Amino acid sequence: MAELHSGGNDTKAGTLTAQQSSADTADLLAGVGALASLVAGSLGLPELLTEVAGFAVRAIPGADGAGVTLLQADQPGDTIEALAASAPFVAEIDHVQYVTLNEGPCITAVQEGRTVRSGFLGGEDMWPLFGPHVSDMGIHSALSLPLLMPGKVIGAINVYAHGKGVFDEHAAGLGELFAKPAAVAVHNAQILSQALALTVQLRAALSVRPVIDQAIGLLRGRSGLSAEDALAQLRAMSQSEHRKMVDIAQSILDEAVRRARARRNRT
Structure with missing residues (x-):
């Protein structure tokens, strides 16, 4: 007792x-x-x-x-x-x-x-x-x-x-x-x-994964890097700029879109 x-x-x-x-x-x-x-x-x-x-x-x-x-x-x-x-x-x-x-x-x-x-x-x-x-x-x-x-x-x-x-x-x-x-x-x-918290984290991870994958694809296309090396480059950029990797990846995609539009406007 x-x-x-x-x-x-x-x-x-x-x-x-x-x-x-x-x-x-x-x-x-x-x-x-x-x-x-x-x-x-x-x-x-x-x-x-x-x-x-x-x-x-x-x-x-x-x-x-x-x-x-x-x-x-x-x-x-x-x-x-x-x-x-x-x-x-x-x-x-x-x-x-x-x-x-x-x-x-x-x-x-x-x-x-x-x-x-x-x-x-x-x-x-x-x-x-x-x-x-x-x-x-x-x-x-x-x-x-x-x-x-x-x-x-x-x-x-x-x-x-x-x-x-x-x-x-x-x-x-x-x-x-x-x-x-x-x-x-x-x-x-x-x-x-x-x-529930894990579910939210997994959903967030699934929502950002396509952005990172597309950025990896762009880096590979530009430089011939392997997928592993392109991912490592994203991580390094994230650490050096103190920004989330998904934000770095989105910046790369946004820049690629701007360049594509600029090329179309010149033709």
Whole structure:
């Protein structure tokens, strides 16, 4: 279950009533059901992550706001990047955590692959800079849930509350139950987003290839170069002029058209 890291009391007085427990479970089931509908939807990755953040607020008792961060494994050092927030104050907190201070519960959750919670951020020893800073903003409780896929962490859900000691073991347990299908939804959305980006790149490549091929043909016709040497010449021109190769190729074609028109006008 959740692991406790707090500089102060992180428990709620009293015990959950059966009615409250039933209501919390209903909220969780509603959130999980909403996640299932997202997987089959047509939202882009940023929009889907924003929806996940909103569902987390409703599914986790006591939450005032939530954000979703992803681990960008293709960047140096596996950068953690905040990509969605349910409210402006969440985006502000995450900016402080990732950009300003580079410390906080989500960073710990992602790096260690475990749930992290605190009910007294102002006195939190684990994040001596982040805790007091966020406490001054009126946020005293945090719950960070890693998004786990087999063998790896892909990101985290960060949940915040204004009160102290808000996220007890019950809330953390519900959060962990929510984070499991959330990780699947986010991972599938990532795969789809990457596939769509690759499709766009391939279409772009296919659209520029005829221009490059025609330019290679012109260079070969003028100088007798082989196809490989003509392509190498295009690359060299691109590097020396700091321009895209397709732009160099288009310039060669445009110049050939101008010369052809000039010849026709002289006859």
